[in-house]
Amino acid sequence: MYELEQAGQDSFYIQSPAKIGLFRMNETDVCLIDSGSDKEAGRKVRQILDRNNWHLTAIFNTHSNADHIGGNKYLQGQSGCKVYAPGIDCDFTNHPILEPAFLYGGFPPKDLRHKFLLAQESEAKPLTDDFLPEGLESIALPGHFFDMVGFRTKDDVVYLADCLSSQATLEKYQIGFLYDVAAYLATLEQVKEMRAALFVPAHAEPTEDIAPLAQYNIDKVYEIADKIVELCREPLGFEAVLRRLFLDYGLTMNFEQYALVGSTVRSYLAWLKDAGRLEALFEDAQLLWRAV
Helix, strand or coil: CCCEEECCCCEEEECCCCCEEEEECCCCEEEEECCCCCHHHHHHHHHHHHHCCCEEEEEECCCCCHHHHCCHHHHHHHHCCEEEECHHHHHHHHCCCHHHHHHHCCCCCHHHCCCCCCCCCCCEEECCHHHCCCCEEEEECCCCCCCCEEEEECCCEEEEECCCCCHHHHHHHCCCCCCCHHHHHHHHHHHHCCCCCEEEECCCCCECCCHHHHHHHHHHHHHHHHHHHHHCCCCEEHHHHHHHHHHHHCCCCCHHHHHHHHHHHHHHHHHHHHCCCEEEEEECCEEEEEEC
8 A cells, every 4th residue: 555656657556545646746755646645644755755755746636525634734745735615615725624524414423533534734726727838638527526637748647536436345335425416427427438548437446448437327326316315205204304314325323424325315306396206295294205
């Protein structure tokens, strides 16, 4: 873990729970694509930089989930590098309490205020193309999170952030976290048509052909959507829908999974309602969901 792997002439990634991209701008200056989950991840990245006599100039965060921005504070403090994050995710990066609060739907209990969901604050600026070095371009990849982006390098390596999960991960957890189902599916269709010398997803193995994995992720979204509609043949409240999904998929309920899967299921319910496949009923002081 935390080995440096070469992906192109000037493109690298650091093998970690959420892969960290590294782009070499010249013999001494590099930038990172994400920073890992915490201070310890940042320390391991710094050791790699030191061994190669590289100077870190910037961190470009793909989005603001804690496992992608957790090393920001340490690395920024060590190197003085700039940190950039896209759109709304910049606010989440500057104010990380927003992530567990958003997931929980209110002030989060202590069970959700830990490094997995709550990174340390770092000083980030909005990511625009003006701040990108020559040879690095951003790619809009919304859906998993608010304004998530990926990056393509001049040597044709594409860093895909969290826009898809490995088949093994989906087989284990079934319901991958996402914020906007419609945007997520549109992103996956876009990714499925992409061509590159190498694709580097944050949570799947690098590959030269991303289309099969993108299609697998698309199919899983529709499978979950159909299952929710089937569960709602009789009107069900959110908690009942969530419980049935956990039982049917053999998932383990805890605070983290309640927040992550619960937020995702609410997104599915909203998407299915907007698509005309579910309707919302207010009965006996309850919000119920029923298949149309």
